[in-house]
Amino acid sequence: MQSDGRYQSGSELAGTREAVPAGDQLRQGGDAEGALAPRAGRRWWAAAAWAAAGLALYAFLVRISFGGRIDSDGANSALQGWDLIHGNLVMHGWLIGDATFYAFELPINGVIQLIFGLGSLATHLASALAFLIVAGCAVALAVAGSRGPARAVRGAVAVTVLAAPLLTMLTVWLLLEEPDHFGSSVFILISCLLIDRAPSRRFTAPLLCVILCAGQLSDLTVRYVAVPAVIMVCGYRLLATRKLRSGDAALVLAAAVSVPLESLLRSLMAHLGGFSMVPPRAQLASPRLWLHHLPVVWLNIRQLFGADLRPDTTLGALGAAFGTICLAAAIFGLGRVAWTWRRASRAEQLLAAAVVFNLGIYAISVMPLPSGYREIAAVLPCGAALAARALVPARITGELRVFGAVTAAALVALLPLYVAATRPAIGPSMGPAPGDSGSAPTAPLTAWLEAHRLSYGVAGYWDASIISLQSGDKVRIRAIDLQHTISPAGWKAHEPYWETDALWYDPSRYDARFAIADARGIFSRHTLKRSFGKPSATYRVANWYVLVYQANLLRKLLPPLKAP
Numbered sequence: 001m002q003s004d005g006r007y008q009s010g011s012e013l014a015g016t017r018e019a020v021p022a023g024d025q026l027r028q029g030g031d032a033e034g035a036l037a038p039r040a041g042r043r044w045w046a047a048a049a050w051a052a053a054g055l056a057l058y059a060f061l062v063r064i065s066f067g068g069r070i071d072s073d074g075a076n077s078a079l080q081g082w083d084l085i086h087g088n089l090v091m092h093g094w095l096i097g098d099a100t101f102y103a104f105e106l107p108i109n110g111v112i113q114l115i116f117g118l119g120s121l122a123t124h125l126a127s128a129l130a131f132l133i134v135a136g137c138a139v140a141l142a143v144a145g146s147r148g149p150a151r152a153v154r155g156a157v158a159v160t161v162l163a164a165p166l167l168t169m170l171t172v173w174l175l176l177e178e179p180d181h182f183g184s185s186v187f188i189l190i191s192c193l194l195i196d197r198a199p200s201r202r203f204t205a206p207l208l209c210v211i212l213c214a215g216q217l218s219d220l221t222v223r224y225v226a227v228p229a230v231i232m233v234c235g236y237r238l239l240a241t242r243k244l245r246s247g248d249a250a251l252v253l254a255a256a257v258s259v260p261l262e263s264l265l266r267s268l269m270a271h272l273g274g275f276s277m278v279p280p281r282a283q284l285a286s287p288r289l290w291l292h293h294l295p296v297v298w299l300n301i302r303q304l305f306g307a308d309l310r311p312d313t314t315l316g317a318l319g320a321a322f323g324t325i326c327l328a329a330a331i332f333g334l335g336r337v338a339w340t341w342r343r344a345s346r347a348e349q350l351l352a353a354a355v356v357f358n359l360g361i362y363a364i365s366v367m368p369l370p371s372g373y374r375e376i377a378a379v380l381p382c383g384a385a386l387a388a389r390a391l392v393p394a395r396i397t398g399e400l401r402v403f404g405a406v407t408a409a410a411l412v413a414l415l416p417l418y419v420a421a422t423r424p425a426i427g428p429s430m431g432p433a434p435g436d437s438g439s440a441p442t443a444p445l446t447a448w449l450e451a452h453r454l455s456y457g458v459a460g461y462w463d464a465s466i467i468s469l470q471s472g473d474k475v476r477i478r479a480i481d482l483q484h485t486i487s488p489a490g491w492k493a494h495e496p497y498w499e500t501d502a503l504w505y506d507p508s509r510y511d512a513r514f515a516i517a518d519a520r521g522i523f524s525r526h527t528l529k530r531s532f533g534k535p536s537a538t539y540r541v542a543n544w545y546v547l548v549y550q551a552n553l554l555r556k557l558l559p560p561l562k563a564p
Contacts, residue, residue, distance in 0.1 A: 049152075053155070054132065054136065057132060057135065057159065057417070058128060058129070058132050060417040060418070060420075060421050061128035061131050061132060061176065062124060062125060062128045063421040064128075064166055064172060064176060064417075064420045064421050065124040065125075065127055065128045065172075065176050065177065066124055067172075067420075067421070067423060067424075068169065068172045068173060068176060068177050069173070069177065070120055070123055070124070070177060070178065070466065070469070071177075071178065071462060071466060072461055072462050072463075072464055072465040072466045072479070072499075073178045073180075073499065074123060074127070074177055074178025074179075075123070075178075075465035075466045075468065075469040076465045076499040076500070077101060077105060077106065077109060077178055077179050078109050078113070078118065078122070078123045078126075078469050079118075079465060079468065079469065079473075079501075080094060080096070080106050080109070081105070081106040081107065081108070081109025081110035081113060081126070082109070082110060082113050082118050082473070083501070084102075084106050084107065084110050085107070085109075085110025085111065085113060085114060086110075090269045090272050090273060090274030090275065091269075091274055091275035092273045092274060092275070092503075093275075093501045093502045093503040094275040094276075094500070094501050094502075095275070095276050095277070095278070095497065095498070095499070095500055095501075095502060095560075096275050096276070096277045096278070096499060097277065097278050097498055097499050098220075098277065098278050098279065098280035098281065099179075099181065099184070099218065099219040099220070099221070099280065100217065100218055100219070100275065100277055101179040101183065101184070101218050101219065102217050102218050102275075103187075103214040103215065103217055103218040104130065104179075104183050104184065104186055104187070104214075104218055105126075105130055105179035105183045105218075106179075108126045108129055108130050108133075109122070109123065109126045111126075112125050112126040112129065113126075117472060118469065118472045118473055119469065119470065119472050120469060120470060123469065127176055127177050127178070128176065130179070130182075130183045130186075131175060131176050131182070131183075133183075133186055134162075134182065134183060134185055134186050134189065134381050135158070135159060135162050135381070137186055137189035137190055137193065137381070138158050138162060138189060138381040138382075138384050138385045139154075139155040139158045139159065139385075139388075140189075140193055141189060141192055141193060141196070141347050141351065141385040141389075142154045142155060142157065142158040142384070142385040142388035142389055143155055143388075144193075144196060144197070144345070144347055145345060145389075145394055146392070146393075146394045146395070147394065147395055148395065148396070148402075149396050149402040149405065149406050150392055150393060150394055150395050150396045152406050152409070152410075153392045153396065153405045153406055153409040154388040154389065154392045155388070156406075156409035156410055156412065156413040157329070157384075157387060157388040157391055157392055157409060157412075157413075158384040158385055158387070158388040159384075159413045159417075160326060160384075160409075160412050160413045160415075160416065161305070161326040161329060161330060161380070161383060161384035161387050161388075162380065162381060162384050163413065163416040163417050163420070164305060164306045164322055164323045164326040164416050165304060165305055165306035165323060165380065166306070166416055166417070166420040167306050167313055167314045167315060167319040167322065167323065167416050167419060167420055168303075168306050168308075168310055168312055168313045168314070168319070168323075169312040170303065170310060170312060171303065171304065171306055171373075172420070174304075174373065174374050174377065175377070175380075180374045180377070181219060181221055181374050181375065181377040181378070182374075182377040182378075182380070184215065184218055184219035184221050184222060184377070184378065185377060185378035185380075185381050185382070187211055187212065187214065187215025187218070187219075187222045187226060188215070188222065188225060188226040188229070188354050188378050188382070189381060189382070189385075190211055191208055191211055191212060191215075191226050191230060191350070192346075192347050192350040192351055192354070193347070194207060194208055194211070195208065195230065195233075195234070195251060195346055195347075195350060196345060196346045196347035196350070199247045199248070199251070199346060200246070200247030201247075204247065204250070204251065205247070205250035205251055205253065205254040206254065208230070208251060208254045208255065208258075209254040209255070209257055209258045209261065212226055212227055212230070212254070212255060212258035212262075213258045213261050213262045213265065216258065216259070216262040217262055217265060217266060220280050220282060221358075221375070221378065223259060223262070224282070224357065224358075224361050225354050225357050225358045225361070225378055226255075226354060227255050227256075227258060227259060228353075228357050229350055229353035229354040229357050230251060230252070230254075230255040230350065231252050231255050231256060232353050232357075233346065233349045233350050233353050234248040234249075234251040234252045234255070235248070235252050236349075237346075238252060278497065278498060281365070281366055281367060282365070283365060283366045284364055284365055284366070285364060285365055285366045285368075287364075290363060290364050293363045293364070293368040294363060296368040296369065296370060296372070297359060297362060297363045297368055297376075299370060300362075300368070300370075300372055300373040300375075300376055301327065301359075301373075301376065301379065302323075302324075302327065303371075303373040304373040304376060304377065304379060304380050305323050305324075305326055305327040305330065305380065305383070306319065306320070306322070306323030306326070307320055307323035307324040307326070307327045308320065308323075314419055314420060314423050315419060319416075319419075322415075322416065326384075326387070327383075329387035329390070329391055330379075330383030330384065330386060330387045331383075332387065332390050332391070333383065333385075333386030333387040333388075333389060333390035333391070334352055334355055334383065334386055336386075336390040337349065337351070337352040337386060337390075338352065347385075348386065348389060351382045351385055351386050352382075352386065354378060354382050355378075355379050355382050355383060355386075358376050358378050358379050358382075359376060359379060362375050362376050392405075392409075441542070441543070442463065442466055442467055442470060443470060444541060444542045445463075445467065445516070445541050445542055445544050445546075446467050446470045446471050446475060448539075448541045448546075449467070449471070449475045449546070450471060450474060450475055454475065454513070454514050454546070454548070455474065455475055455476060456475075456476050456478075456510055456511060456512045456513065456514075457475075457476075457477050457478070457512050457513065457514035457515055457516060457546075457553075458477065458478050458479070458480045458493075458512050458514075458515050458516070458553055458554075458557075459477050459478075459479065459480070459515065459516035459517075459518075459523065460479065460480070460482075460516075460518060460521060460522070460523035461479040461481075461496060461498075462521075463477065463516055463518055463523070463544070464477040464478055464479035464480075464516075465477065465479065465499075467516075476504075476510075477516065478500070478504045478505065478512065479496045479499075479500060480493045480494065480495065480496065480557065481493070481494040481495070481496050481497070481560070481561055482494070482522060482523065482527060482531065483558075483561060490530045491527050491530045491531045492531060492558055493528075493531040493532065493553075493556060493557050493558065494557060494558045494559065494560055494561050495557050495558070495559060495560045496560060497560040497561055497562065505554050505557055506554070507552050507554040507555045510554060511552045511554070512552060512553040512554045513548060513549055513550070513551075513552070513553070514535075514546055514547060514548045514549065514553075515528045515532060515535075515546075515547045515549070515553060516544050516545070516546055516547075517544060517545040517546075517547060518543065518544060519543050519544060519545060520543060525538065525545040525547060528547055529547070531556070532547070532549060532553055532556055533549075535547035535548055535549050536548055536549060536550050
């Protein structure tokens with residue numbers, strides 16, 4: 001209504017918009033519908049292209065995984081997933097290591113096993129799927145805010161940084177085999193995605209609390225990396241806007257509440273008879289050691305990104321140089337966020353904060369070791385997303401430029417994947433593998449035990465659960481520890497304190513009638529004879545001795561030793 005009391009006409013309210021005849025309106029409506037149809041078609045083609053790229057990446061990852069190895073660490077995780085998916089939701093009886101992987105890797109193992117059964121095949125497929133999910137989250141963060149071909153280029157750059165470490169077998173075992181903290185980064189990445197895409201929605205804060213709680217239940221790395229990163233970034237934005245009643249305040253509260261909530265959930269599971277775990281080494285080192293840790297941390301970073309030349313690096317110096325370039329790109333991405341902090345997006349700030357907290361807390365803790373790169377595994381996907389966002393603009397224009405950028409990015413991403421997937425399988429490390437159960441070195445022993453109907457026995461850790469996995473749990477080998485004593489026998493056998501189920505050692509449930517001795521290790525046949533007595537029969541199978549007894553060996557086991 002105008003000041004003189006008159007109403008404005010429809011044409012006046014529309015500004016410069018004029019009345020359109022009915023026939024023209026019909027034609028305009030048809031033109032709009034015609035414009036929407038190609039747009040919808042392009043979206044379907046884009047979705048199909050992303051799906052095809054994901055399937056291709058998964059195929060490469062499965063092939064690379066089969067060129068590696070599975071050891072008893074991975075086998076125990078597979079057995080835990082099998083137990084979880086068959087109804088043992090609180091993991092009753094299990095004594096797990098310093099990270100449970102309860103909310104990510106174990107369910108993935110269990111679901112794949114429901115389809116393919118318990119065995120090496122399912123374990124390789126599950127580990128490749130876990131890597132694919134982490135890579136998908138990193139790519140989603142990398143492409144956020146970009147459009148058209150720039151999304152494809154950013155995604156290819158992120159995959160390149162993630163694939164470069166796969167040129168080194170040392171990093172393949174960390175990233176693509178048994179759970180070893182890399183999968184835990186999915187909780188960090190999903191938290192960043194959620195906050196970046198929906199910072200002020202009503203469901204964001206409660207959902208974030210659930211995600212962080214699940215992540216901490218799986219791996220306390222999430223508590224020391226994701227929780228402080230969210231509190232710092234959202235707290236900074238809260239102070240900048242000076243609005244206490246805002247989405248950022250709710251996110252800070254959700255992250256803080258997730259810590260006692262996870263402790264409460266863990267206590268409830270313990271009350272219900274759930275798993276116990278070895279306490280993680282979450283301790284600060286003496287301040288005088290912090291500077292001495294820095295060269296070790298830098299070595300771990302280079303190992304994590306495949307920038308450290310090793311004998312098992314495919315392509316040799318060229319492969320290490322490729323990893324060095326990817327590491328430099330990640331450092332550039334981190335520096336760009338620091339330089340443009342006020343203008344950086346929420347996702348960029350959260351990723352950068354996660355990298356800084358992971359490296360900083362690791363450097364001042366007691367954890368830094370020359371092979372401790374697994375403790376900073378989350379730095380790799382975070383760095384990959386930051387590198388892609390820093391190197392590739394949000395839009396790429398010009399047909400020639402688009403074609404060149406997409407082609408070059410795709411070829412560079414395919415290079416490490418193809419080279420890693422086509423290299424020859426390596427020799428065994430710490431027991432089983434390479435590849436599936438048909439090529440694993442313990443396969444002859446597994447087949448011999450099945451043929452002679454020996455179904456329950458004991459062995460050293462690295463020769464135990466891997467045989468259970470290879471046989472599909474038809475032959476069950478339970479790990480034992482040996483302790484040297486001054487008694488006449490000289491050795492005593494104990495239940496282990498790491499990655500085991502206490503129910504396995506109940507003599508009223510199971511009857512263990514043989515022990516496996518490694519001809520090359522501490523679990524020799526002479527050591528086992530001193531622990532269990534003289535066997536009724538001894539057989540040589542490849543690199544092992546099988547000692548058969550007429551008594552249940554579980555009755556001679558002592559309680560677990562304390563964890564060192």
